[in-house]
Amino acid sequence: MRRAMYEAEVGDDVFEEDPTLNRLEEKAAEICGREASLFVPSGTMANQICLRLHAPRGSEVIMQEEAHIYVHEAGGLATLAQVQTCLLGKESGMLQPVELPKAFRPPGDDVHLPVTSLVCLEQTAMMAGGAVYPLETVEAICRIAHERGAKVHMDGARLFNAVVASGISAKEFARPVDSLMFCLSKGLCCPVGSMVVGDRDFIRQARKVRKLYGGGMRQAGVLAACGLVALEEMIERLAEDHEKARILAAAVEGSPIVDSDWSRPQTNMVIFRLREVSASSIVAGLEDRGVLALAMEDDERIRLVTHKDVSFEGTRYAAAALAGLLNSPRQGVLN
Ligand SMILES: Cc1ncc(COP(=O)(O)O)c(C=O)c1O
Numbered sequence: 001m002r003r004a005m006y007e008a009e010v011g012d013d014v015f016e017e018d019p020t021l022n023r024l025e026e027k028a029a030e031i032c033g034r035e036a037s038l039f040v041p042s043g044t045m046a047n048q049i050c051l052r053l054h055a056p057r058g059s060e061v062i063m064q065e066e067a068h069i070y071v072h073e074a075g076g077l078a079t080l081a082q083v084q085t086c087l088l089g090k091e092s093g094m095l096q097p098v099e100l101p102k103a104f105r106p107p108g109d110d111v112h113l114p115v116t117s118l119v120c121l122e123q124t125a126m127m128a129g130g131a132v133y134p135l136e137t138v139e140a141i142c143r144i145a146h147e148r149g150a151k152v153h154m155d156g157a158r159l160f161n162a163v164v165a166s167g168i169s170a171k172e173f174a175r176p177v178d179s180l181m182f183c184l185s186k187g188l189c190c191p192v193g194s195m196v197v198g199d200r201d202f203i204r205q206a207r208k209v210r211k212l213y214g215g216g217m218r219q220a221g222v223l224a225a226c227g228l229v230a231l232e233e234m235i236e237r238l239a240e241d242h243e244k245a246r247i248l249a250a251a252v253e254g255s256p257i258v259d260s261d262w263s264r265p266q267t268n269m270v271i272f273r274l275r276e277v278s279a280s281s282i283v284a285g286l287e288d289r290g291v292l293a294l295a296m297e298d299d300e301r302i303r304l305v306t307h308k309d310v311s312f313e314g315t316r317y318a319a320a321a322l323a324g325l326l327n328s329p330r331q332g333v334l335n
Contacts, residue, residue: 001189001190001191001225001226001229001230003222004225004228004229005096005222005225005226005314006236007056007225007305008020008221008222008224008225009271010220010221010222011221011322012218012219013039013127013216013217013219013220013221014211014216014217014218018219018220018221018224019219019221020221020222020224020225020228021039021224021278022194023222023224023228024039024224024227025037025038027228027231028156028182028195028227028231029103029197031143031170031171031231032170032171032174032180032182032197032330033170033171033174033202034168034174034177034197034198034199035198035199035203036197036198036199036200036202036203037195037196037197037198037206038121038195038196038197038203038206038207038210039193039194039195039217039220039223039224039227040181040193040194040195040196040210040215040223041184041193041194041215041217042185042192042193043068043155043157043181043183043194043195044073044074044076044171045194045210045213046153046181046183046194046195046196047068047069047073047076047080047154047155047181048073048080048155048197049075049206049209049210049215050090050122050179050196050198050206050211050214051069051076051077051080051081051118051153051179051208052080052081052085052113052118052209053202053205053209054117054118054151054153054178054179054181054188055083055085055117055118055151056084056112056115056117056118057081057083057089058082058083058084059083059084059114059115059117059118060083060084060085060086060105060114060115060116060117061077061081061083061084061085061086061116061118061119061120061329062085062086062087062088062095062100062103062104062116062118062119062120063085063086063087063090063095063119063120063121064085064087064088064089064093064094064095064122064124064125064127065089065090065330066093066127067087067120067122067127068122068126068155068157069120069122070085070087070214070230073235075299080213082130083117083118083165084114086103086116088100088103091119093125093127093128093129093131094121094128094131094133094137095119095121095133095139095141096136097141097144099138100119100141100144101144101148102296103116103247104116104144104148104150106327107148110327113176114149116148117150117151117185118145118150118151118152118153119141119150119152119153120152120153120154120155121133121138121141121152121153121154121155122154122155122156123138123154123155123156123157123158123159123162123173123180123210124158124159124161124162124165124266124270126157126158126269127271128263128272129262129263129264129265129266129269129270129271130161130245130266130267130268130269131263131267132161132162132165132266132267133156133162133168134166135166135168135172135173138154138173138177139177141189142175142176142177143292144182145279149182149275150181150244151178151219152176152177152178153177153178153179153180153181154173154174154177154179154180154181155180155181156173156180156182157181157182157184157186157194157239158179158182158187158268159173159184160188160238160241160266161189161238161241161267161268162184162233163235163268164238164239164242164267165235165242165266165267168247168304170182171205174197178198178202179196179197179198180192180196180197180208181195182194182195182197183225184226184230184231186233186307187238187241187268187307187308188231188234188235189226189234189307189308190223190226190227190229190230191223191226192221192223192226193224193226193227194225196323199273200277220238226293232276234308237265237266237308238267240264240308240312241267241268241306241307241308242265242267242268242306243249244268244306244310244312244313244315245268245270245306246265247271247315247316247319248288248306248315248318248319248322249264249265249270250319251319251320251322251323251326252270252272252322252326254324255323255327256327257274257275257276257277257326258273258274258275258326259272259273259274259275261273264308268306269303269304269305269306270303270304271296271301271302271303272301273300273301273314274302275329276302278295278299278300279296279298279299279300279301280293280295280299280300282295282325282326283295283302286318286321286325287319287326289310289321290317290320290321291317291318291321291322304318304322
């Protein structure tokens with residue numbers, strides 16, 4: 001990627017004259033089988049642009065209770081899009097089509113009610129431990145929303161993890177939704193960047209909102225060059241990250257201090273809930289052993305994510321450290 005950055009041919013992307021960036025946008029659109037795409041600096045900006053375009057101010061947006069858009073985007077829903085939320089899927093960490101119809105505001109001109117404008121779903125669902133929404137579920141959610149005049153946005157930050165784990169193509173996942181975004185960072189290894197994907201007219205409007213949000217960039221081909229490497233070379237290898245997550249999961253399995261009701265990994269992450277000890281104490285114990293993990297805000301759950309730059313050997317080392325702490329937590333945390 002560093003070499004690709006160095007060699008990238010560049011131009012001014014605010015005038016749409018950066019050849020490398022133009023190539024990336026064409027390629028991302030093609031992989032997703034949609035008309036157009038737009039490069040943006042982050043997944044957060046990608047989501048917020050889509051919300052701004054799909055959801056009129058004061059309307060209501062349905063999403064999972066711990067969706068990234070709701071919890072981890074610094075209140076962008078309220079400050080940028082200025083919408084309110086209807087939150088579902090607490091138990092499963094995912095939207096369930098059966099719950100959806102009742103969540104929509106009834107049609108009509110009742111002056112008291114907001115209009116339900118949008119449904120957002122996360123592919124993969126982070127708080128469900130990186131679980132994949134099956135294609136039939138995505139299609140069912142889109143059908144329910146579209147029948148009621150609402151749009152669907154897919155926060156596909158880890159779309160390609162879902163593609164590799166399920167064997168369903170990005171085109172199939174992208175077909176029924178009104179917009180989607182995916183991250184070139186994270187598992188695809190780019191230092192910066194996400195793509196917004198959709199119809200040509202939607203992307204034309206998204207370009208303007210990106211400018212409004214300060215995301216219009218000049219010689220951004222140096223970043224797009226990495227994106228092209230990601231799409232050409234980093235997708236299939238995600239299967240290795242999934243295998244590494246299973247190695248970590250084996251270390252969690254059966255621990256007396258882990259709540260047995262955790263989602264076994266389908267992709268590149270492992271999230272589990274602890275009983276009796278805090279997540280931060282285990283994370284501190286791991287850090288002492290050179291392993292970095294994340295304690296979630298509730299200090300009950302730990303998230304581990306695998307990626308290209310942690311080898312299988314490193315993963316096995318991390319799994320052994322984790323198993324030691326989870327099976328004799330007192331000793332592990334005190335040592
Ligand atoms: C599901 C999901 N959506 C969106 C984002 C935002 O991406 P970024 O960190 O590039 O803003 C993340 C980042 O972790 C994510 O996990």
